[in-house]
Amino acid sequence: MNGVDRESVFAQVYARHFKLVFRVAYSITRNEAISEEMSQEAFLRYYERMDRLPTGDEARYWLLRVVRNLCYNHEKRKGREARANQRSFHEPQRDSVNEGEQALLEQESRQQVLDALERIPFNLRTVLVMKEYGEMNYKEIGRTLGISEGNVKIRVFRARQQLQEYLKKGEVHVP
Amino acid sequence: MCPDKILLSRFYDKDLERSEMDRIRNHLAECGSCGEYVDALGEQSRLIHAVPIPSSSDKEARILDRILHGRTMWSRNRTFTFHLPVPIAAAAVLLFFFMTGLLLSRQLPFSGGADPGSPMAGGELQENGGSRENLDELLVGMKHAGFFDEVEMDIPFDMDSDIVFDPELTMASTAYPGGE
Numbered sequence: 001m002n003g004v005d006r007e008s009v010f011a012q013v014y015a016r017h018f019k020l021v022f023r024v025a026y027s028i029t030r031n032e033a034i035s036e037e038m039s040q041e042a043f044l045r046y047y048e049r050m051d052r053l054p055t056g057d058e059a060r061y062w063l064l065r066v067v068r069n070l071c072y073n074h075e076k077r078k079g080r081e082a083r084a085n086q087r088s089f090h091e092p093q094r095d096s097v098n099e100g101e102q103a104l105l106e107q108e109s110r111q112q113v114l115d116a117l118e119r120i121p122f123n124l125r126t127v128l129v130m131k132e133y134g135e136m137n138y139k140e141i142g143r144t145l146g147i148s149e150g151n152v153k154i155r156v157f158r159a160r161q162q163l164q165e166y167l168k169k170g171e172v173h174v175p
Numbered sequence: 176m177c178p179d180k181i182l183l184s185r186f187y188d189k190d191l192e193r194s195e196m197d198r199i200r201n202h203l204a205e206c207g208s209c210g211e212y213v214d215a216l217g218e219q220s221r222l223i224h225a226v227p228i229p230s231s232s233d234k235e236a237r238i239l240d241r242i243l244h245g246r247t248m249w250s251r252n253r254t255f256t257f258h259l260p261v262p263i264a265a266a267a268v269l270l271f272f273f274m275t276g277l278l279l280s281r282q283l284p285f286s287g288g289a290d291p292g293s294p295m296a297g298g299e300l301q302e303n304g305g306s307r308e309n310l311d312e313l314l315v316g317m318k319h320a321g322f323f324d325e326v327e328m329d330i331p332f333d334m335d336s337d338i339v340f341d342p343e344l345t346m347a348s349t350a351y352p353g354g355e
Contacts, residue, residue, distance in 0.1 A: 007243055010242075010243070011239065011243075014235075014239055014242075018231065018235050018238070018239075019231050019235070022231040022234065022235075023228055023231070026228050026229065027228070032229045035229075036234050036238065039231075039234070039238065040238045040241065040242065043238065043239075043242055044242050047242050047243075106225075109222070109225075110225060110226050110227070113222045113223060113225070113226050114226055117223070117226075128223075131188070132220060132223045132224065133223075133228075137188070137190065138188070138190055153181060153184070153185060153190070154181065156184060156188070157180065157181045157184040160184060160216060160219060161180075163219055164215060164219060167219070167222070
């Protein structure tokens, strides 16, 4: 594969999967800058090894696995406290147009959902994120993470159970 | 009998065979508790998707450019840090203070506390300045204190000779066969 072909193939894979990879990274880390960093690193690794890696839809599994591992390593490195501090600086800004009590309620509820998601153990959260944001089925998630389909089913169930418990403690309202 | 919740979770994800899906759907029509559980899963999913995710469109072009042109975020932001081992750093600090002290002591103006005969006394003696006078006074003071009285000198040459020479060297020279 010459340089031009290589860049062309990479650009196609990139255009196809970047949004998903970024969305999954952000859903796990809840930090825009870190998500950008992790997404870039995942695609950079793909670009460096793409002669030996699949293209098209198959590339998605590889990219998601790498970005998940990068996020996991980041989470281990920084720890929960550091992430909480960063989140306060990077959390999405309130919509200045949608004002009033309703907007405030929505904002608080979203924050509660974020907090609840963050309390779920990493392995469960990742599976749930891939299910919800990645729109992947159990088989695809298992393939991405290198775990069995049965294991994915259990993890999705447990993640939902825990999320439900945490959300029950706060009165969540997102219309 | 109600299906277990894992099965309901799979039903919500449409991860069951058609016959199994139908069976649970029929059950949900009759069982309020299981119906509530499945509704809660739907609500949960809606809440998750209600959380805003920042737009990635601005980052997309930027990151692609960095990757294809080798300008990674790390190379752009990387700062060079040099880590020196602690023992070497400590030795360097000690050496620095030692050398600084040494240099300062050499540059100090001549004072009575230092040995006037020592090269460490430093400072140029100025003919018109006060340093030369101070030195004279100090030497006079030392003489009165008997500093020079106890000095003994061995003179290694013959005082009678017109030429000042070392007699031992002269003898060695004459004993040498090739010497004159």
